[in-house]
Amino acid sequence: MDPFDEHLEEYLEGDDEQANVDSIDEQTDGGSMDVDHEEEDNNKENAEDKKKTYKRTRGIVRLTKIIADKIKGIKRHLRFNSRGQSIGTPNRELQCYSGMQAKSMVPINIDNWREVPKSILDSLWKDVNLAFHLDENMRKNIIGSVGNKWRQFKCNLNKKFIVPYLNDPSLLEANPHGLDKPPPSYHIEETHWKEFVKRRTSKEFQDFRKLQQERRNNLQYPHRTSRHSYTELEADLWGTTEQIDRSILWKEARKDSSGNYVTERDKVKGEAIEDMLEQRKEGKLIEIGTNDILTQVLGTAEHPGRVRGQSRGVTQRDYFHKPIGGGGGSKRLAEKTN
Structure with a gap:
């Protein structure tokens, strides 16, 4: 039995979001709003929550089938467009599987994707080849896709579990050890988590984060396709x-x-x-x-x-x-x- 089967929902969490750069994409509130606007905003949030829940459930089902077939030795065939790019349902399955690899096979304490050891990259490639029919010439793009998802995973961890403490010091006063332990659902090694928190709470990273947010805010024509490439x-x-x-x-x-x-x-x-x-x-x-x-x-x-x-x-x-x-x-x- 594949060890990831029991934790598919955790490994898929956060996949709804699209990362264009290695940064933390956040939206700041525009100040006070009247009751009607607040109700409208809440309705939008509820609809978005339902949409994300549906996507996550669909992703769990998709990933479960991929892993079950992999155990049986069944590989999936990809479809390509005229430029040799993977498309359609098989590509979405590949992206789903790559997201799981990013969360479970690459330590978060590594600072830069270029520093990931070759042994890990080889393991990623070997593993994905057990689930899909791939050509060696596709390795660079597929491994790069895992890298993008790994960066987004770290952004999501930072945004969800670290930034709240930085934005509201009273949270840390109420829970002094709130950043000591990794979130249990992701099965992250404690030593890796502590290194990750140390890096993300450093002045160097906070300055980098601010710069990336400014760049994000300066985008004149952001795309609206979310995960749709x-x-x-x-x-x-x-x-x-x-x-x-x-x-x-x-x-x-x-x-x-x-x-x-x-x-x-x-x-x-x-x-x-x-x-x-x-x-x-x-x-x-x-x-x-x-x-x-x-x-x-x-x-x-x-x-x-x-x-x-x-x-x-x-x-x-x-x-x-x-x-x-x-x-x-x-x-x-x-x-x-x-």
Whole structure:
């Protein structure tokens, strides 16, 4: 019997949240509010709590099935899009499993993902290969995904179990040993927890945390997709537009579940993208390299590294200089399993 079976809910807790950077994403209250607004806010919170409970329950069921099949020697096949990116239900299962690995196989007292020992990385790769049919060329992206979830897990631990004491010193006065022991549900080693708390309560980290919060607050166009990646969004939109351009993905990621833009700023950029898409159809638009529709609408050059409007792992070379249909090992694996 897999040792994680009894604690699936704890390992899944916190997976509802999306981490874009290794930071603590927090929302501060906007001050007092009248009774009507408070009631409306409470209703929203209750609805959100129900949504999270549903997602967590669904995740537990999904993870239980993956582990049960792994014990039986049954591996899951992934599906890929034209760029060799994993999509659909199999990808959600892989992400769910990766989240469990991040919480249970990588110690939280390690300060930086680059410092994780190779032996642990090898164990992660070996373990996930017992549950999924994978190609060696996929290792970097999958291990990187575990790293992102590990950072988010540490952010969630900090936000839930440490920050309250920092924000309200009276809590620590009432419970002087409140930070001495790790939360029992996660089965974290006590020595690891103490090192983690020491780091997170240090002035160095508090300054870093403040800087990351300021950067977060300065984001002009945050996406609204939560855990839904650009890759999954592209899979949802496939067939509804003539071309899944990254500008289309970008504007759709700024809409709520009803299909409306969340802010007026998002709406202005979204409508500008739609206008330029029409110009492209009419042959009136000039696009060279990275200076495509999205770059022209946003008015800022593409930053080296990640590609806006695309999921993690997509480089400028992948998006702008490779023909659609690439994907290396992922594409070969897809062909083998179809």
